[in-house]
Amino acid sequence: MKHTVRxxxxxCLGAALVLPAAGFGLAGLWPGVVLPFAGLALxxxxxxxxxxxxxxxxxxxxxGLCAVGALLGAPAYLMVAGAAAGLACWELxxxxxxxxxxxxxxxxxxxLKLLALSVGVGLLLAEAGLLLRxxxxxxxxxxxxxxxxxxxxxxxxxxxxxxx
Amino acid sequence: xxxxxxQILLVIAGxxxxxxxxxxxxxxxMALPFLAYLAAGVLTAPGDPLLRAQRSLSRKRSEVGAPVExxxxxxxEGTDVPRLVLREPALAKLHVTQGDLVLAKLRLTQGDLVxxxxxxxxxxxxxxxxxxxxxxxxxxxxxxxxxxxxFGLFETQRMLPAPAQVLVLPEQRPLYRLRVRPRxxxxxxxxxxxxxxxxxxxxxxxxxxxxxxxxxWIHWKxxxxxxxxxxxxxxxxxxxxDIGLLVDASLAANPARGSDSLLExxxxxxxxxAKTILRAGNRVSLLVLGxxxxxxxxGSGKRQLARILDQLxxxxxxxxxxxxxxxxLPVRLFPxxxxxxxxxxxxxxDFNALTRLRAEGYQVLLISPDPVAFAARADALxxxxxxxxxxxxxxxxxxxxxxxxxxxxxxxxxxWPVDQPLDAMLxxxxxxxx
Numbered sequence: 001m002k003h004t005v006r007x008x009x010x011x012c013l014g015a016a017l018v019l020p021a022a023g024f025g026l027a028g029l030w031p032g033v034v035l036p037f038a039g040l041a042l043x044x045x046x047x048x049x050x051x052x053x054x055x056x057x058x059x060x061x062x063x064g065l066c067a068v069g070a071l072l073g074a075p076a077y078l079m080v081a082g083a084a085a086g087l088a089c090w091e092l093x094x095x096x097x098x099x100x101x102x103x104x105x106x107x108x109x110x111x112l113k114l115l116a117l118s119v120g121v122g123l124l125l126a127e128a129g130l131l132l133r134x135x136x137x138x139x140x141x142x143x144x145x146x147x148x149x150x151x152x153x154x155x156x157x158x159x160x161x162x163x164x
Numbered sequence: 165x166x167x168x169x170x171q172i173l174l175v176i177a178g179x180x181x182x183x184x185x186x187x188x189x190x191x192x193x194m195a196l197p198f199l200a201y202l203a204a205g206v207l208t209a210p211g212d213p214l215l216r217a218q219r220s221l222s223r224k225r226s227e228v229g230a231p232v233e234x235x236x237x238x239x240x241e242g243t244d245v246p247r248l249v250l251r252e253p254a255l256a257k258l259h260v261t262q263g264d265l266v267l268a269k270l271r272l273t274q275g276d277l278v279x280x281x282x283x284x285x286x287x288x289x290x291x292x293x294x295x296x297x298x299x300x301x302x303x304x305x306x307x308x309x310x311x312x313x314x315f316g317l318f319e320t321q322r323m324l325p326a327p328a329q330v331l332v333l334p335e336q337r338p339l340y341r342l343r344v345r346p347r348x349x350x351x352x353x354x355x356x357x358x359x360x361x362x363x364x365x366x367x368x369x370x371x372x373x374x375x376x377x378x379x380x381w382i383h384w385k386x387x388x389x390x391x392x393x394x395x396x397x398x399x400x401x402x403x404x405x406d407i408g409l410l411v412d413a414s415l416a417a418n419p420a421r422g423s424d425s426l427l428e429x430x431x432x433x434x435x436x437x438a439k440t441i442l443r444a445g446n447r448v449s450l451l452v453l454g455x456x457x458x459x460x461x462x463g464s465g466k467r468q469l470a471r472i473l474d475q476l477x478x479x480x481x482x483x484x485x486x487x488x489x490x491x492x493l494p495v496r497l498f499p500x501x502x503x504x505x506x507x508x509x510x511x512x513x514d515f516n517a518l519t520r521l522r523a524e525g526y527q528v529l530l531i532s533p534d535p536v537a538f539a540a541r542a543d544a545l546x547x548x549x550x551x552x553x554x555x556x557x558x559x560x561x562x563x564x565x566x567x568x569x570x571x572x573x574x575x576x577x578x579x580w581p582v583d584q585p586l587d588a589m590l591x592x593x594x595x596x597x598x
Binding site: 064066067070071080083084091096099101103111117118119121122129138149 | 167168171174175176177178179180182184186187188189190191193194196197198199200201203204208246247276278279280281282283287289290314315316
């Protein structure tokens with residue numbers, strides 16, 4: 001079976017547009033319903049003008065929009081799912097269609113599997129975290145954020161060293 | 165770490181910042197899919213790859229416009245590589261500058277120059293593409309591979325040695341109407357009438373019969389009139405001639421218009437002439453005056469043709485040496501009494517060089533690509549205004565006067581507008597009877 005990235009891309013794009021729009025709609029924040037589709041128009045314009053930075057900018061905008069929506073009262077489960085769909089869409093937008101070569105087909109297959117697994121697991125953990133509400137003091141949260149940021153920094157240094 | 169990784173880290177940092185400032189856990193939970201994505205990239209990042217590349221071409225010598233297939237193979241001699249991107253970096257170097265225009269030396273006709281695959285241990289990834297090239301030498305030294313995790317977040321770039329080269333020869337169109345009549349020949353069997361008696365098919369004269377002459381050669385009519393004597397027919401010996409090709413590759417004499425250059429036509433003419441004359445059985449030598457002096461000594465046969473075509477392929481226009489330099493070169497650069505075919509657009513200052521060649525006794529044929537028609541053709545596409553039209557007429561008159569002076573010296577001239585095939589223009593050649 002020949003694997004393609006076009007269908008998963010369109011599915012993720014649809015989810016990244018519909019889920020935040022639905023969340024904004026349910027919260028009665030009607031300007032927010034239009035914003036994801038404005039992002040779609042921006043993305044189309046960027047593709048026509050060959051702006052290489054546009055997909056990255058749209059990812060940041062999508063994550064920011066979902067975060068703001070959640071903070072303004074939109075259903076958090078929809079916003080988290082929208083952000084995850086945006087991430088998958090961004091990853092798939094940079095993938096070319098695989099050729100006939102079996103190794104290229106194998107790469108596409110493995111890539112789609114891992115993307116689905118990683119984003120799916122992350123989404124499940126996030127949705128579970130939304131359900132299991134517990135309070136954290138500001139200090140604990142701040143410390144956790146510092147640990148995460150430091151870990152990410154160390155990872156970056158580690159892989160910069162491996163790359164060179 | 166690349167921009168993709170930076171982008172993900174930025175989004176994660178932004179979400180955590182939003183969580184901290186809003187004192188809400190939702191943005192922090194939103195970062196979990198991004199963290200999982202990053203963690204998947206870290207976990208699938210490959211170790212130090214052990215790769216070997218090999219490049220092969222369908223042919224080592226090609227002609228302008230002829231397709232050449234190239235195959236690049238990358239063999240994985242280490243552990244599994246989740247994502248391998250194979251691309252051709254050398255194409256960025258394969259450009260030639262012509263004035264302000266940078267022209268690609270090769271044009272892709274089939275295939276892709278970037279391939280993304282998953283390469284298990286022991287397997288081979290292949291990239292195949294077909295291209296056509298401009299005249300010259302196309303060389304590749306390395307193949308660029310980028311090894312990374314499946315998402316391309318943590319990359320390692322390697323340049324694997326994979327040398328190959330192809331020589332693109334100038335086009336060699338057949339010249340059916342070329343007839344060279346060299347006045348002097350060398351004492352080797354060839355295709356040219358030598359005005360000497362010997363082995364041949366053209367009747368030359370009659371002489372007395374010598375012992376050993378074939379009975380088929382006896383001139384019976386004359387022998388019948390002389391009862392005690394026999395006479396034999398003599399035939400004109402056919403010998404090889406020395407013909408030199410002199411190509412003017414100076415920048416000033418060879419204007420360029422966009423991707424087209426008059427020099428390319430000169431080199432095509434030289435290649436076609438060399439092929440036709442060598443195939444007829446003559447000796448050919450070459451002298452190119454451009455960026456440097458290029459010399460091919462007289463020779464015959466297929467090897468000589470290959471030597472000449474190799475030099476014509478590598479010829480670059482320049483200003484260091486021009487056609488007028490001929491008047492300072494040692495005259496014996498060409499064999500004495502040989503025929504010289506000069507291929508030059510010809511400028512006023514080049515007249516003295518031609519005079520010197522004639523003074524030294526060379527038989528000279530001038531094939532002159534018309535620079536006025538070449539430049540006017542390009543301007544005609546955008547429309548000639550009155551001033552330009554007057555300039556073209558003045559340049560044409562100047563050129564006609566120069567060519568008339570050259571003809572008066574005893575030089576055969578072929579004034580060649582390059583939009584016409586050279587073979588058609590050779591009909592105008594009229595050789596003087598001996």
